Amino acid sequence: MKRIQVGPFNRVEGDLEIGLDIDAGRVVAARVNSPLFRGFEQILVGRDPADALAVVPRICGICSVAQSAAAASALAALAGVTPPPNGQLASRLVLATENLADHLTHFHLFFMPDFARAAYAGRHWHDDVARRFTAQHGSAVAPWLQARARFFNLTGFLAGRWPHTLALQPGGSSKAMTAAERIRILALLREFRAFLEGRLFADSLEAFAGLAAFDELQAWAATRDGDFALFLRAAGDLGLERCGRAADRFLSYGAYELFPAGLWQADTGAQPLDMTRIAEDVSHSWLYGDTPLPPAQGETRVDADKAEAYTWCKAPRYGGQVVETGALSRQLVAGHPLLRDLVARHGGSVTARIVARMLEVAQVVPAMENWLRAIEPGEPFCLPAPLPDSGQAVGLVEAARGGLGHWLSVKRGRIERYQIIAPTTWNFSPRDAAGTPGALEQALVGLPAGDDAPPTVQHVVRSFDPCMVCTVH
Amino acid sequence: MKVLWLQSGGCGGCTQSLLCHEPRPLFDELRDAGIDFVWHPALSEASGEEALAVLEDCAAGRREFDVLCVEGAMLRGPNGTGKFHLMAGSGRPLTEWVQRLAEQAKWVFAIGSCTAWGGFSASTPGNPLEACGLQYDTDTPGGLLGKGFISRGGLPVVNIAGCPTHPGWVVDTLEKLAIDGLRTSDLDEIGRPLLYAEQLVHHGCPRNEFYEFKASAEKHSDLGCLMENLGCKGTQAHADCNTRAWNGAGSCLKGGYACIACTEPGFESPGHAFQETPKLAGIPVGLPVDMPKAWFVALAALSKSATPKRVRDNAVVDHTVVRPGVKKGGK
Ligand code: SF4
Ligand code: SF4
Numbered sequence: 138m139k140r141i142q143v144g145p146f147n148r149v150e151g152d153l154e155i156g157l158d159i160d161a162g163r164v165v166a167a168r169v170n171s172p173l174f175r176g177f178e179q180i181l182v183g184r185d186p187a188d189a190l191a192v193v194p195r196i197c198g199i200c201s202v203a204q205s206a207a208a209a210s211a212l213a214a215l216a217g218v219t220p221p222p223n224g225q226l227a228s229r230l231v232l233a234t235e236n237l238a239d240h241l242t243h244f245h246l247f248f249m250p251d252f253a254r255a256a257y258a259g260r261h262w263h264d265d266v267a268r269r270f271t272a273q274h275g276s277a278v279a280p281w282l283q284a285r286a287r288f289f290n291l292t293g294f295l296a297g298r299w300p301h302t303l304a305l306q307p308g309g310s311s312k313a314m315t316a317a318e319r320i321r322i323l324a325l326l327r328e329f330r331a332f333l334e335g336r337l338f339a340d341s342l343e344a345f346a347g348l349a350a351f352d353e354l355q356a357w358a359a360t361r362d363g364d365f366a367l368f369l370r371a372a373g374d375l376g377l378e379r380c381g382r383a384a385d386r387f388l389s390y391g392a393y394e395l396f397p398a399g400l401w402q403a404d405t406g407a408q409p410l411d412m413t414r415i416a417e418d419v420s421h422s423w424l425y426g427d428t429p430l431p432p433a434q435g436e437t438r439v440d441a442d443k444a445e446a447y448t449w450c451k452a453p454r455y456g457g458q459v460v461e462t463g464a465l466s467r468q469l470v471a472g473h474p475l476l477r478d479l480v481a482r483h484g485g486s487v488t489a490r491i492v493a494r495m496l497e498v499a500q501v502v503p504a505m506e507n508w509l510r511a512i513e514p515g516e517p518f519c520l521p522a523p524l525p526d527s528g529q530a531v532g533l534v535e536a537a538r539g540g541l542g543h544w545l546s547v548k549r550g551r552i553e554r555y556q557i558i559a560p561t562t563w564n565f566s567p568r569d570a571a572g573t574p575g576a577l578e579q580a581l582v583g584l585p586a587g588d589d590a591p592p593t594v595q596h597v598v599r600s601f602d603p604c605m606v607c608t609v610h
Numbered sequence: 611m612k613v614l615w616l617q618s619g620g621c622g623g624c625t626q627s628l629l630c631h632e633p634r635p636l637f638d639e640l641r642d643a644g645i646d647f648v649w650h651p652a653l654s655e656a657s658g659e660e661a662l663a664v665l666e667d668c669a670a671g672r673r674e675f676d677v678l679c680v681e682g683a684m685l686r687g688p689n690g691t692g693k694f695h696l697m698a699g700s701g702r703p704l705t706e707w708v709q710r711l712a713e714q715a716k717w718v719f720a721i722g723s724c725t726a727w728g729g730f731s732a733s734t735p736g737n738p739l740e741a742c743g744l745q746y747d748t749d750t751p752g753g754l755l756g757k758g759f760i761s762r763g764g765l766p767v768v769n770i771a772g773c774p775t776h777p778g779w780v781v782d783t784l785e786k787l788a789i790d791g792l793r794t795s796d797l798d799e800i801g802r803p804l805l806y807a808e809q810l811v812h813h814g815c816p817r818n819e820f821y822e823f824k825a826s827a828e829k830h831s832d833l834g835c836l837m838e839n840l841g842c843k844g845t846q847a848h849a850d851c852n853t854r855a856w857n858g859a860g861s862c863l864k865g866g867y868a869c870i871a872c873t874e875p876g877f878e879s880p881g882h883a884f885q886e887t888p889k890l891a892g893i894p895v896g897l898p899v900d901m902p903k904a905w906f907v908a909l910a911a912l913s914k915s916a917t918p919k920r921v922r923d924n925a926v927v928d929h930t931v932v933r934p935g936v937k938k939g940g941k
Contacts, residue, residue: 143658144698147651150622154698173695174685175619179734185883191870192878195730198623198774242629250655272655273637273647282635286858289630293857297865299630300623301774301872303885304865311830311866313928321859439738441688515929519831595657606621 138165141587144172146598148247148272150199151605153565155598156447159587164594167574167581169565174423174449177610178437181555186212186524186547187307189555193543194301196557197607199242201300202235202292203536204607207543207557211532212307215547216522223518224309226508229393230322231296231305232534233501233508238285239537240464240494241337243602244368245270245281248491251595252371262371269364277336277364284332291325294318309519316514326506333498339363346499349474351378351482354492365495372488380584381597382484383576384459387466388563390542392535395504399470400455403481407470412531414456415542417558421567422451429454429570432544433529435556449609452566452575453558461485461576462539462563463601465493485580487600494602526550536560538602559607577601611788612675614668614711615650615721618695618704619731619741620682623774624722625652630857631777643785648675662699669710676763677784678715680708680744683724683731684754687740694739705754708744712755716763717787719770720744721780726769726801727875728753745769745801749875765792769801773872778854779806800875802848810899811844811869814852815861823917824910825925830885834925836868838894841885845898847871 144154156168177196181189189208194201206228213220220228249270257263269277292299295312304311314322330342338345339361348354358369372378390410391398399407416429423446425438440446454460465485468476473496479489524547532543539560546554566575574582577598584593617625629636640646649656649664656664667673684705685694692703700707712718720726720743727748731741743753745767751757753767760766770779783803786792798807812821817835820826826838836842844852847869851861862869870884871877882888888895897906920932 147657152698191884198621198626279635286630286632290858293860297860297862298856303867306830
């Protein structure tokens with residue numbers, strides 16, 4: 138058996154290192170290390186509670202709005218305020234813009250370039266993929282960057298800028314959309330839909346979102362010439378629907394009033410969430426602590442020389458168990474028949490995670506069109522939200538990569554405690570005190586690795602679309 | 611021109627912002643200007659050993675490159691070990707990589723306020739991360755590379771500050787260097803390119819008419835000027851945010867919230883709540899740069915007394931309630 142360290146594991150957000158124990162060309166154990174610590178939870182302590190709105194987006198440059206939305210929602214709960222309908226819709230539009238852009242940036246810039254690698258030369262799909270997706274130079278890259286920049290013009294109208302906006306407030310949105318702006322934003326959404334229905338799906342969003350079984354998806358892929366069908370052909374050839382299974386417990390906090398909250402498992406179906414069952418273990422993190430703590434009592438204190446530790450990431454567990462979060466979890470909890478079928482056959486996988494993101498894109502763009510039509514310029518976008526002197530609150534949102542929670546406690550007008558569990562903290566957690574590996578650590582076991590192995594490990598790691606700067610924050 | 615990019619104690623937002631470059635897609639824009647990435651952690655194919663080999667060749671002087679772009683604060687802790695960020699796969703502190711590469715680079719760019727001054731990572735009380743910028747510790751010269759650092763091309767660190775940076779600030783500075791070269795006279799006193807730092811955010815703000823009459827917003831989403839009550843530092847912050855659009859049509863002020871002066875050293879710890887204006891005897895503590903206090907007070911009193919009803923009424927609502935008058939016959 139040999140042990141190797143893989144890193145820098147690039148084309149993820151932030152820095153990532155993975156330790157692999159390899160025997161006879163297969164991974165027998167994996168250890169995931171998030172090597173960067175920044176200490177945002179301490180940065181927040183002692184500040185004015187509303188300052189969280191300026192601080193937390195800077196945790197992450199790719200899910201900046203999700204961080205803002207979680208803080209705004211915790212502060213709204215603390216203030217006991219519900220934003221007016223316009224404010225809710227505007228904030229939701231901004232969050233959806235970020236989430237969908239992240240899914241597609243992941244697909245075009247982070248995930249697909251691995252299929253263009255020389256290791257796959259000779260496969261029937263390789264020439265097409267290399268032409269479209271070679272890093273920085275592929276012919277799909279520039280059109281995506283163009284579509285992405287134009288799509289983010291929504292945030293120019295709705296949030297001032299992206300990333301790092303202060304527009305999402307506990308009382309709603311600081312930007313009141315005018316009737317004229319609404320026309321422009323609708324036009325931007327039409328432009329984005331045209332990009333998706335042209336290059337990516339080569340089909341209407343509604344037709345793609347309506348595929349209800351894995352066989353239907355494969356039949357669809359065989360007859361389309363869009364970029365997503367190209368991926369499906371490569372994935373089918375490589376058997377990626379059978380690669381990268383983790384714990385097969387899927388957690389979602391629920392999003393946009395489209396996707397409900399819950400925990401889904403094949404044998405129990407979707408169960409309601411019990412937030413008191415969440416606790417973070419630090420037995421393998423360079424942090425002090427003996428017992429797992431619920432986030433409302435959580436601590437983050439550095440113990441840089443801890444012997445058994447190998448990462449800065451904590452190990453969140455739900456009822457003591459490893460769960461996975463992300464677009465696949467959202468779809469499974471919500472009951473999309475295609476994903477339920479795919480996961481019933483093979484469990485969670487690279488293919489299932491990527492298909493889930495694309496289904497979400499196809500479902501959420503039409504929803505965005507509806508939210509925009511429901512906005513009434515002239516009606517209020519923001520209510521005053523005076524904060525009490527003391528109290529506790531939780532803000533839960535779904536970022537692109539899954540459930541994001543902020544646990545906030547305020548005393549005498551100052552932040553007393555601020556604890557964050559980000560999506561990749563769940564997915565890339567280390568072992569817990571019982572020695573149970575985290576979701577990715579489980580997903581890597583059994584994969585080919587070492588000299589001359591195909592880049593399967595790369596596909597599985599990136600299938601989670603990790604965001605390392607959020608993971609440790 | 612070859613660019614090598616590294617990330618450390620930051621959020622990656624400057625790269626994400628850069629990818630929003632308009633009107634041309636980023637890679638086309640740079641390629642046609644003769645600018646290529648040797649390696650970029652978020653964008654390059656090379657991973658693991660292959661990537662480390664590229665970095666090692668550059669650091670050892672075996673592979674030539676021109677610009678070292680660093681994104682994120684330098685984390686020197688705990689206790690000077692740099693362990694808060696060991697570069698994955700290498701086991702070496704990122705600070706050590708940056709020091710070695712900075713010696714070989716012709717020019718060193720600090721991308722974003724974290725890299726220039728230390729930013730949020732340096733703002734925990736007591737700074738346990740021992741975070742700093744490349745050539746500054748907040749506003750004190752020094753930082754990782756030291757006050758006297760001059761790159762092979764003859765410049766101190768170029769501080770493209772901002773949290774995050776506007777894509778245009780980075781692309782235009784790279785292109786300026788590629789086309790005309792960069793001189794000390796192209797930078798301000800603290801190393802920021804004048805192409806965006808010789809303006810104030812206040813210039814071109816759509817709320818300027820409200821500012822003139824001190825017609826101020828009172829709550830979030832109001833249309834009025836944000837300086838008096840809601841923390842706006844646009845009259846003190848160096849950047850062209852209201853004349854160079856963000857994301858096609860935006861700016862912080864257009865988004866309805868204050869400029870928190872994200873291009874300035876120390877912006878992350880203003881000593882007051884970000885979205886409130888600290889005042890002494892009713893007068894904002896942070897006055898516009900270049901303006902003596904007595905003038906400001908006198909002017910504010912005068913303009914308040916002369917505020918047209920339209921401006922006064924519109925300042926405290928979220929959409930125009932009094933339209934500009936229409937003159938008959940165009941006269
Ligand atoms: S809101 Fe800020 S930038 Fe705009 S006019 Fe007022 S002071 Fe100037
Ligand atoms: S307006 Fe101010 S806070 Fe906003 S980006 Fe510009 S300098 Fe930064």
